Structure formats: structure tokens, C-alpha cells
Amino acid sequence: MEAAADLKLTLLLLFAAILSLVLVPSAQATTTDVKYCDKKADYPVKVSGVVVSPNPVVSGKPATFNISATTGKPISSGKVVIDVSYFGVHVHTENHDLSEEISCPIAAGKFVLSHSQTLPGFTPPGSYTLKMTLEDGNNQLLTCISFKFSISFGSSVSDS
Secondary structure, eight states: OHHHHHHHHHHHHHHHHHTOBOOOOOSSOEEEOEEESSTTOOOSEEEEEEEEESSSEETTSEEEEEEEEEESSOBOSEEEEEEEEETTEEEEEEEEEHHHHSOSOBOSEEEEEEEEEEOOTTOOOEEEEEEEEEEETTOOEEEEEEEEEEEEOOOSSOOO
8 A cells, every 4th residue: 555655656746847847958868759639639739849868767866858849829827637657557647737837827939848856766667658738727728748758767776
């Protein structure tokens, strides 16, 4: 039971980190394929790419997720919903008020969802899928994407 709670906390920390909206260049990065939830939809927020560094993410080591996007209109408020799957099995859902994650309004133009975080060493290795939806303050869907990333075990020896 405690291990399940630790996993949930780990995933919560990881995906809350992804939501912090800051422009941050990435030094050693690997571009990750992004898929829209509905290929026929014309989402107001266009996601141009996701960069994960390092890829795979290493438990116990810092990782950075940069989600590059563009909006044609300012976004004054809204929410972000994140669903996480581990080896294809849904393991976690989060809802965040956008104003808790970034100073609103987000100006029209390009922006990057970016955050660096160190995952605990006990984070299970494997293949994860993150699905993210962004809605405005009127609950109108602005974008819906998914992307895959992997987590590998870090070293059990300290780097000090």
C-alpha cells in the first residue's frame, strides 16, 4: 500500500512539474513525438513539439520537459488535465488551475511549458504515456495531446 502511495506521489510531482510555464533552453535534449487526441480537430493552441532531457528520464536524476506551443489569443484562465499511463495502464489523473501554474493571461504567440525535476530513485522504470488537455476559463478545449517517455533506474551510488 505504501509503495502505491509513493508511486502516486512520484507521478504527481513529475506531472505537476511539466505544467510550470517558463521558457528554458535545453542543452541535451531528445525530441519526442506528439500526437493530437483528435487528428481532425482544429485546436486553438497548437503544440509544435515536446523535448525530454534526458531521454530516457533517469529516476533519481534531474529531468526537463519542454512543451512548445502557440496560441492565437491570450489565455486569461483555465485548467490543465493530465492523465498518465504506465505500460498502457491508466495510473494517475491530475487537474490544475492554470493560474496556479503560470501568471495569467498567457500572451498570444509562442510559449513553452517547461520544468525540471528530480524523480525519486524508487520511480518504476518503463514506458509512460502522458495525455494533457488544456481548457480555457469557459471549459472550451484549447488543446489535447499525448506523448510517450521512458523512465530508467538511476544509479544507487551517490554522485558526491
